[in-house]
Amino acid sequence: MDVNRLLAEHPEDEFSSTSDADxxxxxxxxxxxxxxxxxxxxxxxxxxxxLSELSAQIALAYLxxxxxxxxxxxxxxxxxxxxxxxxxxLKLFHRLGxxxxxxxxxxxxxxxxxxxxxxxxxxxxxRLHFASPPMHYPLIREVLRNEFxxxxxxxxxxxxxxxxxxxxxxQVHHARLQSGEPVAVKIQYPGIARTIDADxxxxxxxxxxxxxxxxxxxxxxxxxxxxRMLNQEVDYLQEAESTxxxxxLFRPEDGIVVPRVHPEYSGARVLTTDFIQGLHLPEYLxxxxxxxxxxxxxxxxxxxxxRMYFAYMxxxxxxxxxYLFLNDGRLGLxxxxxxxxxxxxxxxxxxxxxxxxxxxxTLTREVVRRVCGVSDDDPALADYLEMMTESREWMMExxxxxxxxxxxxEAHFQRGLDWFSxxxxxxxxxxxxxxxxxxxxxxxxxxxxxxxxAQVDVHEVILQERPRLSATN
Amino acid sequence: xxxxxxxxxxxxxxxxxxxxxxxKADGWQNxxxxxxxxxxxxxxxxxxxxFPTKEAIAAALVAEALKRANEEFPDSQSEESSLEAxxxxxxxxxxxxxxxxxxxxxxxxxxxxxxxxxxSPASPGDAIRVDHLEMVDAIVTAHGVPGPRSNVTxxxxxxxYLGVFAFWAADDSPGQEDTLALLDQSLKxxxxxxxLDQGMGIYGRQ
Numbered sequence: 001m002d003v004n005r006l007l008a009e010h011p012e013d014e015f016s017s018t019s020d021a022d023x024x025x026x027x028x029x030x031x032x033x034x035x036x037x038x039x040x041x042x043x044x045x046x047x048x049x050x051l052s053e054l055s056a057q058i059a060l061a062y063l064x065x066x067x068x069x070x071x072x073x074x075x076x077x078x079x080x081x082x083x084x085x086x087x088x089x090l091k092l093f094h095r096l097g098x099x100x101x102x103x104x105x106x107x108x109x110x111x112x113x114x115x116x117x118x119x120x121x122x123x124x125x126x127r128l129h130f131a132s133p134p135m136h137y138p139l140i141r142e143v144l145r146n147e148f149x150x151x152x153x154x155x156x157x158x159x160x161x162x163x164x165x166x167x168x169x170x171q172v173h174h175a176r177l178q179s180g181e182p183v184a185v186k187i188q189y190p191g192i193a194r195t196i197d198a199d200x201x202x203x204x205x206x207x208x209x210x211x212x213x214x215x216x217x218x219x220x221x222x223x224x225x226x227x228r229m230l231n232q233e234v235d236y237l238q239e240a241e242s243t244x245x246x247x248x249l250f251r252p253e254d255g256i257v258v259p260r261v262h263p264e265y266s267g268a269r270v271l272t273t274d275f276i277q278g279l280h281l282p283e284y285l286x287x288x289x290x291x292x293x294x295x296x297x298x299x300x301x302x303x304x305x306x307r308m309y310f311a312y313m314x315x316x317x318x319x320x321x322x323y324l325f326l327n328d329g330r331l332g333l334x335x336x337x338x339x340x341x342x343x344x345x346x347x348x349x350x351x352x353x354x355x356x357x358x359x360x361x362t363l364t365r366e367v368v369r370r371v372c373g374v375s376d377d378d379p380a381l382a383d384y385l386e387m388m389t390e391s392r393e394w395m396m397e398x399x400x401x402x403x404x405x406x407x408x409x410e411a412h413f414q415r416g417l418d419w420f421s422x423x424x425x426x427x428x429x430x431x432x433x434x435x436x437x438x439x440x441x442x443x444x445x446x447x448x449x450x451x452x453x454a455q456v457d458v459h460e461v462i463l464q465e466r467p468r469l470s471a472t473n
Numbered sequence: 474x475x476x477x478x479x480x481x482x483x484x485x486x487x488x489x490x491x492x493x494x495x496x497k498a499d500g501w502q503n504x505x506x507x508x509x510x511x512x513x514x515x516x517x518x519x520x521x522x523x524f525p526t527k528e529a530i531a532a533a534l535v536a537e538a539l540k541r542a543n544e545e546f547p548d549s550q551s552e553e554s555s556l557e558a559x560x561x562x563x564x565x566x567x568x569x570x571x572x573x574x575x576x577x578x579x580x581x582x583x584x585x586x587x588x589x590x591x592x593s594p595a596s597p598g599d600a601i602r603v604d605h606l607e608m609v610d611a612i613v614t615a616h617g618v619p620g621p622r623s624n625v626t627x628x629x630x631x632x633x634y635l636g637v638f639a640f641w642a643a644d645d646s647p648g649q650e651d652t653l654a655l656l657d658q659s660l661k662x663x664x665x666x667x668x669l670d671q672g673m674g675i676y677g678r679q
Contacts, residue, residue: 146648
């Protein structure tokens with residue numbers, strides 16, 4: 001893919017009729033209108049699947065908004081270059097309408113950032129977690145046959161043909177095992193898992209303009225991490241293992257429930273777990289819960305996140321669709337597709353960052369060197385040190401105040417977003433790949449607690465959970 | 474000597490069985506009508522009384538498999554099933570019945586189902602096309618979309634069907650999951666096009 005050729009193909013004056021401020025939405029509208037009527041892509045690219053038009057459109061809109069965040073405060077010349085790149089990117093998306101799986105995943109991540117996006121967009125993205133286009137029963141039957149050699153009628157005592165929820169590139173059905181136990185059966189759309197690598201090869205063309213920059217190696221490594229995690233997310237065998245490991249971390253007295261996996265009814269494309277009855281966040285909020293109830297759930301969400309984090313398997317996608325609010329006050333965690341599993345190098349970095357955050361701020365330079373690969377004589381050192389210090393301060397805000405911290409404090413959340421925007425504007429992109437999902441995870445957690453308006457005694461939780469870090473290797 | 478209808482049926486089946494074995498063992502290109510006749514224990518001339526060409530034998534195999542799919546169809550449907558789901562069941566059932574012939578069907582069907590072939594009742598593929606389209610039409614009508622279908626939507630369906638068929642014949646994905654996805658997406662496209670016949674096109678009411 002020759003980006004220079006594409007740049008030449010779409011000269012600046014193509015958009016001259018609209019102002020800098022609104023050309024993207026205007027252009028997007030045209031592109032999205034066209035996308036809605038695109039034929040099924042079945043040519044040489046083998047794009048045999050299409051997610052819902054709505055999800056693709058909203059996700060694409062999000063992507064444009066997100067990209068603009070990266071250059072809204074840049075110098076004029078830089079901004080023009082970046083806008084040109086964005087135009088090319090949009091053109092590519094326009095032409096390669098099959099990149100919808102990866103885009104949809106990006107869109108889902110955006111659902112957790114209520115201040116970054118207009119409320120309508122956030123709400124629509126929320127619905128995406130539960131409203132992917134359904135697979136009809138004959139198709140499901142064949143997916144089950146492929147996986148187990150049997151259809152649903154033979155496998156289960158009963159199986160509800162209509163899905164009750166959408167999942168990561170699939171959908172979830174109620175069923176009962178032969179023993180009568182109620183279960184949730186997650187089924188993936190056929191063929192979608194094998195498309196991710198091909199999608200990423202195409203997406204990587206968008207990064208070509210960056211390949212001459214000094215940040216290229218780091219960006220490439222982070223991109224590779226996203227590809228690896230997306231592949232992991234569609235591997236339900238891996239998710240089954242992550243679910244099993246997470247389940248071992250919690251005790252009944254924690255009030256946190258992780259469903260049991262039924263391995264004999266699970267495979268690479270089908271995952272069967274206990275069914276947990278509970279409300280999703282919007283339904284729970286609609287019951288007008290008391291502050292005490294919100295605080296109770298908020299504390300469990302915060303504790304669950306830290307329990308997994310300190311077990312070196314952070315919950316990398318804490319979006320609302322992954323949490324259930326049970327009537328008896330327990331919290332259900334139901335999706336473990338996006339869980340990182342840290343190896344020795346990541347664990348060492350994590351321990352160092354933890355020590356800097358909680359014990360010794362003078363380690364900041366060492367963390368910048370290890371995490372971002374920025375040496376003492378690097379001209380960007382000052383920017384990276386400032387970024388790391390601000391990050392630490394924001395992270396410590398809830399911890400540094402005694403008593404419950406109000407995660408509904410908009411100013412706190414906004415400071416985090418401001419930090420993120422500043423980091424993006426300054427193009428501070430060098431980081432160990434583990435932080436791609438760590439940042440998403442932290443923002444996701446805080447966004448969730450913000451929407452919940454929960455007050456959490458962070459001190460108490462950290463006091464209980466942090467010792468696990470030194471107890472595990 | 475007068476040959477009874479029963480004897481004719483037996484001979485016809487012998488030819489089909491012998492052809493299937495040879496197509497599977499030697500491939501489509503390497504199998505000749507002479508070889509089929511020898512394997513079936515009949516004279517080559519006799520074979521031509523039953524099937525004028527090698528393509529006609531392959532067409533008979535396809536027709537039999539699709540006929541079985543048609544016969545199986547009514548038993549597997551429920552009232553709440555959607556049009557897309559019913560069409561999916563019909564097409565996939567036909568492909569499943571053809572699975573054992575898959576390796577040699579692709580070259581055979583290049584001739585039988587060539588989109589550029591002149592359509593005539595005498596062509597081996599035409600009877601299959603007509604039978605299948607009639608079945609599809611009956612299912613669509615049963616879902617409350619009255620006929621007649623326009624030539625455009627009928628041709629759209631058949632083009633999509635042949636595309637799925639050709640793809641399936643060479644699909645090496647696990648469990649042929651790519652064909653499942655292609656069939657699903659193709660039927661979505663076809664069903665959305667039916668609105669055009671009712672003045673409810675994809676661009677809204679005309």
